[in-house]
Amino acid sequence: MxxxxxxxxxxxxxxxxxxxxxxxxxxxxxxxxxxxxxxxxGVAGVELVLLxxxxxxxxxxxxxxxxxxxxxxxxxxxxxxxxxxxEEFGRLGFGHxxxxxxxxxxxxxxxxLDDLDAVAAAFRAAHGHRLRIATKYHRLVRDFLRAEGxxxxxxxxxxxxxxGTVKNATAEAIADITSSGETLRANHLKVLAxxxxxxxxxxxxxxxxxxxxxxxxxxxxxxxxxxxx
Amino acid sequence: MSMAAKPAIRAEGQRLxxxxxxxxxxxxxxxxxxxxxxxxDLYGEDIRARAYVTxxxxxxxxxxxxxxxxxxxxxxxxxxxxxxxxxxxxxVFRRQERLGARASEYLQAGFELFDRADPPxxxxxxxxxxxxxxxxxGLRAVTGDIGILADAVxxxxxxxxxKAALMRHIWRPGRFRxxxxxxxxxxxxxxxxxxxxxxxxxxxxxxxxxxxxxxxxKRAADEIAARCAALVEDAAEPAIPAPEVATVEAxxxxxxxxxxxxxxxxxxxxxxxxxxxxxxxxxARHAALAARGVDVAALDFExxxxxxxxxxxxxxxxxxxxxxxxxPVATGGRYDALxxxxxxxxxxxxVGGVIRPGLVAALGGLR
Numbered sequence: 001m002x003x004x005x006x007x008x009x010x011x012x013x014x015x016x017x018x019x020x021x022x023x024x025x026x027x028x029x030x031x032x033x034x035x036x037x038x039x040x041x042g043v044a045g046v047e048l049v050l051l052x053x054x055x056x057x058x059x060x061x062x063x064x065x066x067x068x069x070x071x072x073x074x075x076x077x078x079x080x081x082x083x084x085x086x087e088e089f090g091r092l093g094f095g096h097x098x099x100x101x102x103x104x105x106x107x108x109x110x111x112x113l114d115d116l117d118a119v120a121a122a123f124r125a126a127h128g129h130r131l132r133i134a135t136k137y138h139r140l141v142r143d144f145l146r147a148e149g150x151x152x153x154x155x156x157x158x159x160x161x162x163x164g165t166v167k168n169a170t171a172e173a174i175a176d177i178t179s180s181g182e183t184l185r186a187n188h189l190k191v192l193a194x195x196x197x198x199x200x201x202x203x204x205x206x207x208x209x210x211x212x213x214x215x216x217x218x219x220x221x222x223x224x225x226x227x228x229x
Numbered sequence: 230m231s232m233a234a235k236p237a238i239r240a241e242g243q244r245l246x247x248x249x250x251x252x253x254x255x256x257x258x259x260x261x262x263x264x265x266x267x268x269x270d271l272y273g274e275d276i277r278a279r280a281y282v283t284x285x286x287x288x289x290x291x292x293x294x295x296x297x298x299x300x301x302x303x304x305x306x307x308x309x310x311x312x313x314x315x316x317x318x319x320x321v322f323r324r325q326e327r328l329g330a331r332a333s334e335y336l337q338a339g340f341e342l343f344d345r346a347d348p349p350x351x352x353x354x355x356x357x358x359x360x361x362x363x364x365x366x367g368l369r370a371v372t373g374d375i376g377i378l379a380d381a382v383x384x385x386x387x388x389x390x391x392k393a394a395l396m397r398h399i400w401r402p403g404r405f406r407x408x409x410x411x412x413x414x415x416x417x418x419x420x421x422x423x424x425x426x427x428x429x430x431x432x433x434x435x436x437x438x439x440x441x442x443x444x445x446x447k448r449a450a451d452e453i454a455a456r457c458a459a460l461v462e463d464a465a466e467p468a469i470p471a472p473e474v475a476t477v478e479a480x481x482x483x484x485x486x487x488x489x490x491x492x493x494x495x496x497x498x499x500x501x502x503x504x505x506x507x508x509x510x511x512x513a514r515h516a517a518l519a520a521r522g523v524d525v526a527a528l529d530f531e532x533x534x535x536x537x538x539x540x541x542x543x544x545x546x547x548x549x550x551x552x553x554x555x556x557p558v559a560t561g562g563r564y565d566a567l568x569x570x571x572x573x574x575x576x577x578x579x580v581g582g583v584i585r586p587g588l589v590a591a592l593g594g595l596r
Contacts, residue, residue: 080326080327081326081327081328084327084328085328104442104444104445104446104448105441105442106438106441106442106443106444106445106450106453107441107448107453108425108434108437108438108441108453108457109425109434109453109456109457109460111419111421111422111425112419112421114404114407114419117404118394118456119448119456121394121397122452122455122456123448123452126452127447130270130273130274138277139278139326142274142275142277142278143278145274146275146278147403148403148404149398149401149402149403149404149405149407150404151273151397151398151401151404152273153273153274154269154273154274155274155277166445166446167445167446169446169447171446172446172447172448187445188442188443188445193421
């Protein structure tokens with residue numbers, strides 16, 4: 001039996017159910033409303049596992065579920081060397097979010113990463129500590145800034161209300177998810193022109209390390225044909 | 230990687246440590262738990278991807294020792310005699326973010342030399358000690374010198390500000406390349422930058438800041454204004470002359486046997502006199518290596534060797550390699566600037582190297 005992990009609540013769950021339903025596959029919670037088990041109708045050999053969206057990358061990496069729906073951003077953030085363990089099977093066209101680097105709009109001298117890097121050097125010399133970037137996407141942002149050759153910054157952890165950290169003087173810049181940029185503008189921040197770390201959306205992922213028996217492979221082929229992936 | 234058992238690896242390490250002691254080194258130890266702050270200040274945020282960070286309830290963030298160099302330098306700067314030779318043997322810990330066989334914990338045997346008197350002789354002593362200890366393995370020796378690139382940057386006909394920007398990114402080839410292209414006039418200036426310069430011709434930075442929105446955060450208006458002034462100044466600067474950019478690029482791609490590399494660098498020094506001291510240093514090092522019995526003609530020389538992986542080295546660098554599918558068996562180099570950073574106002578020329586006994590054992594050992 002293929003175990004398909006999908007988000008257990010919220011908008012991501014609804015959109016996932018709609019996406020599968022539009023392709024003739026219905027995902028249904030079985031039993032009580034609070035029970036985290038379900039069934040898959042419209043294709044054989046697949047069972048539903050309801051999980052918090054944030055747990056799905058870990059379950060995929062461990063091979064405890066065969067397939068999972070979650071954001072590209074959380075897979076890349078949570079699973080080291082994710083591409084060696086998880087295959088992105090198809091992008092689902094919802095859950096769009098861009099991970100971007102933003103600085104105060106009043107920094108008229110900063111438009112690009114090149115500027116940010118130069119400012120980080122001057123900031124460190126003037127203030128005695130590295131320029132702080134608030135984020136919860138540590139791996140993604142660090143890998144991005146290393147690849148881009150930005151130095152003299154430090155990441156400070158922010159698990160929520162990240163846009164407010166600059167005003168509160170706990171960070172000088174932020175790296176956060178945005179869909180329209182409105183929240184950033186409201187908090188007097190602007191996105192760097194080349195500061196797009198990742199363009200993310202919901203995707204269906206396949207775990208390399210799950211137990212793929214011959215029946216599971218056949219069920220996967222059937223599911224793939226049904227979903228037209 | 231190594232299937233050799235730990236006792237065999239430790240025995241190889243002990244033999245290396247004995248060799249270092251026979252060369253006059255004092256054995257030293259270092260704590261496994263190191264304060265994270267000093268390492269983060271040195272290496273930046275990148276080290277979090279390469280070292281294990283742990284939280285001590287009283288001392289804050291600590292790291293499992295990623296190398297011995299920093300604690301040995303700190304120990305020496307806190308009151309070591311001069312000159313000094315130190316040796317050590319112990320585990321280092323390297324976090325791995327890629328699937329595969331790279332070890333996250335392994336033994337390192339090291340030799341460090343603090344000596345002001347004769348840097349080329351000190352370079353040669355460390356190299357000969359490590360190269361000699363590993364002679365039975367028949368490894369390929371690669372040498373380099375980050376100081377040559379640094380001297381070429383210092384010799385460019387351009388502003389101190391541009392030179393400082395290039396120096397800061399010597400160890401980050403991508404950013405260095407972008408800066409060199411921009412300062413050399415080969416990359417078109419960013420249109421947004423050009424637009425800002427135009428606006429600054431008509432308005433003060435303070436007016437632009439006020440128009441852009443409320444200033445939030447710790448970076449103050451005078452810092453923004455100061456950078457605006459610097460950008461205006463820089464926009465008026467002429468490009469770095471093309472022949473000088475070409476010399477930097479020739480140095481970056483220089484790979485040859487050591488004597489041929491020295492000849493090539495002499496040619497570059499004729500065009501860029503600022504390179505003359507670096508060439509003289511290299512020549513003196515080759516002579517010192519030959520005096521220690523090293524076959525200089527057999528050494529490979531890559532001017533940019535270690536540029537992406539050995540960031541605190543700022544002069545002579547070397548690696549002893551078994552093959553492409555194995556990390557270097559030994560690496561080392563000169564790190565004068567590191568002692569200045571850690572010495573809080575004091576500095577001493579220093580050079581050192583490390584060997585991985587696990588790789589020595591995997592290659593059949595020294596017996």
